[in-house]
Amino acid sequence: MREIVTSGVCLAIEGLTKRFGGFYALNDLSMEVAQGAIHGLIGPNGAGKTTFFNLLTGVLPPDSGKIVFEGEVVDDTRPSKRTVRGIARTFQNIRLFPHLTVLESVMIGEHCRVFPSVWKAFGKAVFQLPFHEAAEERQMRATALELLEFLGLADKHDHKASDLPYGEQRKLEMARALATQPKLLLLDEPAAGMNPHETEELDDIITRIRDRGTTVILVEHDMRLVMGICDRVTVINFGTKIADGPPEQIQNDPVVIEAYLGEDVEL
Amino acid sequence: MLYQQLINGLMLGASYSLVAIGYTLIFGVLNLLYFAHGEVFMIGAFVGLYMVTLGGANIYVALLGAMLASALVGVIAVYISVRPVSKDHPLAPLISTIGLTIVIQNLAIYIFGGQQVAFPDTISDTLYHIGPITISSVQIFILTVAVVLMALLWLFIERTKMGRAIRATAENHETAALLGVDVNRVVLMTFIIGSGIAGIAGVLDGIKNSGISPFMGIGAAVKGLIVMLLGGLGNVFGAMVAGLLLGMIEILTSAYIGTTQRDFFSFAILILILLYKPTGLFGTRTTEQR
Amino acid sequence: MLDSLFDGYTRSLLIFAGINVISAYSFYLPYKTGQVSLGQAGFMAVGAYASAVMTQKFGMPFAASLVVAGVIAGVVGVAVGFPALRIKGVYLLLLTLGFSEIIGVIALSWGYIGGAQGFPNISFNPFSLDYVTGLVIVLIFFFARLERSSLIAGLAGALFAHQATYLDSSTFGIMVSVEILMFVIVGGGSTYWGPFVGAVVLNAIPEILRSLHDWLELVPVSWTNYYPMNRIYDFLHSFLDFENAKRLIAFGLILIVMMIIKPDGLVTRDSLRHALRPLQFWRWKVRRA
Secondary structure, eight states, X not given: OOOOOSSOEEEEEEEEEEEETTEXXXXXXXXXXXXXXXXXXXXXXXXXXXXXXXXXXXXXXXXXXXXXXXXXXXOOSSHHHHHHHTEEEOOXXXXXXXXXXXHHHHHHHHHHHHOOOHHHHHHHHHHSOHHHHHHHHHHHHHHHHHHHHHTTOGGGTTSBGGGSOHHHHHHHHHHHHHHTOOSEEEEESTTTTOOHHHHHHHHHHHHHHHHTTOEEEEEOXXXXXXHHHOSEEEEEETTEEXXXXXXXXXXXXXXXXXXXXXXXXXX | OHHHHHHHHHHHHHHHHHHHHHHHHHHHHHOOOOTTHHHHHHHHHHHHHHHXXXXXXXXXXXXXXXXXXXXXXXHHHIIIIITTSOTTSTTHHHHHXXXXXXXXXXXXXXXXXXXXXXXXXXSOOOEEEETTEEEEHHHHHHHXXXXXXXXXXXXXXXXXXXXXXXXXXXXXXHHHHHXXXXXXXXXXXXXXXXHHHHHHHHHHHHHHHTEEOTTHHHHHHHXXXXXXXXXXTTOHHHHHHHHHHHHHHXXXXXXXXXXXXXXXXXXHHHHHHHHHOTTTTTOOOSXXXX | OGGGGSOHHXXXXXXXXXXXXXXXXXXXXHHTTTOOOXXXXXXXXXXXXXXXXXXXXXXXXXXXXXHHHHHHHHHHXXXXXXXXXTOOHHHHHHHHHHHHHHHHHHHHHOGGGTGGGOBOOOOOOTTHHXXXXXXXXXXXXXXXXXXXXXXXXXXXXXXXXXXXXXXXXXXTOHHHHHHHHHHHHHHOSSSTTHHHHHHHHHHHHHHHHHHHHHHHTTSOGGGGSSTTHHHHHHHHHHHTSSOHHHHHHHHHHHHHHHHHHOTTOSOOHHHHHHHHGGGGGGGTTXXXX
16 A cells, blocks of 8 residues: 555545536546545546546536535636636646747746736736836746756747647646646646657656645556556546555456456556 | 828728727637727727817827726726626627627717717827928827837737736637636736727827717728738737738728729728638637637 | 508518518528628628619519519629638628628729619619518528528518618618627527517617607606606606617617527527417426437
8 A cells, every 4th residue: 555644635526426418427426635646537438537627627517516625615616716726737638829939838827826916917017117027027937947847848948839749748738737836736648649758757757746745636548657656546437436546456456347348458 | 102102001000900909809818709899999089089179188198098998998898798798609799799889889979979070180280201201290190109009019918927818818718717817807908908009099090080980980890800800810910010001902002093992902801811811911819710 | 461551650660670580581591500691781782782773774673673682692692602611600700791891882882873872762662561571471481491591681682672762882781780690699599480589679679668758758747746756757758768879779788688698599499488388288298308
């Protein structure tokens, strides 16, 4: 058992349910994610993983159930508020800002920490000297460059986001999400489309993200990656939890093996 | 003669650019054809006029007042016709802003009357001769204000946090929201900036044509749409250049071909662009797909 | 036939309402396949001018000119529609808008059809109400089989020309296209009753506001002598005053409120089901899928 017991619960899900018409995308799902853990979330295609992320980030409202993040019930309706709370995500199909530079993209992520309201912004523009803005920008720039360094993208900071090769676009998404200073990072199939070398690098990056103190939920089809780095794995199928435990236990769980029957996945 | 026409074209184009900037900003962050923008332009012109005639303000104060009043109209527009309207119905915001267009235009007719009003001469009109070109102080004033405004906006868009947030939201507002960008705030700011600039454009237009009317909005709105498309949807830089370009094209056609054909050419350009280069001359900056 | 049932004012109201219903359906046809057009006024203009030319310059009877106008507008529609096939969304909106403005510029600059002076003295068609009613009935009952929206808009334009008897380049401006779009959206785009209801209601609102003002005159003077009734009366009196600008302001506000509280439009599947429920008692148990 590699259970992390030193810290408390980062995220607790209680009875989360989401219907689309008569179809239950998530049905009474409960789970806990420990602070500072890398928590794997796996399941066959269409099991409800993406819906789960959408509920967590506030893109969709749940039909019932509770999301408790850092001890507080999360019920903001706007995704940007969730980000301010400290939940960030990356996307399975990469969603960059194609015409922004790499550095700018990362700086966008910092906005939720430094952004004043419209009225305050006007107040600042009128009552403070412009170099305040410039100083803040310099600070943001430095932080963004640090993050890019962390992910090995620093030398490409002035490239347009759409000019990066695929694997680096994935890294940029992560850098952007990390720039929001999340307490919980949701990674949606980060290894999709990566070659084995890049996946190995990803393994290292995710571990280092965890070591920075960020809790990670990893949705992934690459079982080697999941079983290799996750502290705990939850398996869902048809919107319900079918197994939950450390990787070794999951790999040998007959229910899980049955759920994956017919899918080309090696547990 | 040609140089002279080019100067006139720049003058006309400058006001097109200023209107189109707001259009393209708003289209960028909301994917909305914001019809009321022309009316905001008209309100700016009237506020400027009354500040000069009733308030005795000088032209710079009038420009500032028109900008603030128009920005306020933009804020009102957001709170009554954009925020409360469901985003799930793609045409609902279009209709509600059309409703707003009708309200503003008829309020203006009700308050200011339905006639053209003469815009007072606020700048002493002297002519300067530079080589073959004759340029008046009024023209210099209008061009200077327009250029300074565009430069400031350019700096704002490229160099500030809000400008970057506006660009990111235009490219993909869902992703921007998930990265913690408060999209509502960005939309509000976009309306404030776009409307403020349109208000100044209204005053400049009043000075140039020495007359304004409550019906000047529709024409400006339609031209603004053409310029927005020509420059690439959501592309602020494109809108600036395309506005100047369209102004010159229009002046040249009316000088060398005929005044009635002028609009024909503009709309022909609109249709050709739509059919053969819908990304405009400088590329789109929105999530809208063809 | 129907003309004798109404006085002149009501008749012309009904005719213009009917023309609006027809133009609303012409918008609705492409709309239900996902194409939003802001150019219906352009097709109306084509039909109106075509019919006016046919009757005034070639002495054609109205019925024949109506057919010709429809065909010409239909042909123009094909010509515009062909390139428009590969365009969607806001680009189509702009394309149709541009087309309609080009028609306006042509109407303004072509001397043969009046140019800037407009096309005056178009023969008045005394049987417009019959034509309009017939067309509306055809549209409602055979709607699903119709193909050419521009043809229908052309017919609406031709009927308009022979009712208004005067045309110029501003008759079919951008606001006309916008109004047509509003008929459908306000009425509701999800059922084919929507355009009908939308056009009728939006035509009726200004008239209702006007008649409210007339009714206000019937309030006994003694009721309105004292505060606060006198203030309320004065306010309503000035608000409902028969003045175009004010009525249009109210109209615009109604549109905004409508989009906030009922963006689906007045007629939706659900509201139809509610309205028809008494007639469908045998289906009460059937639940929505």
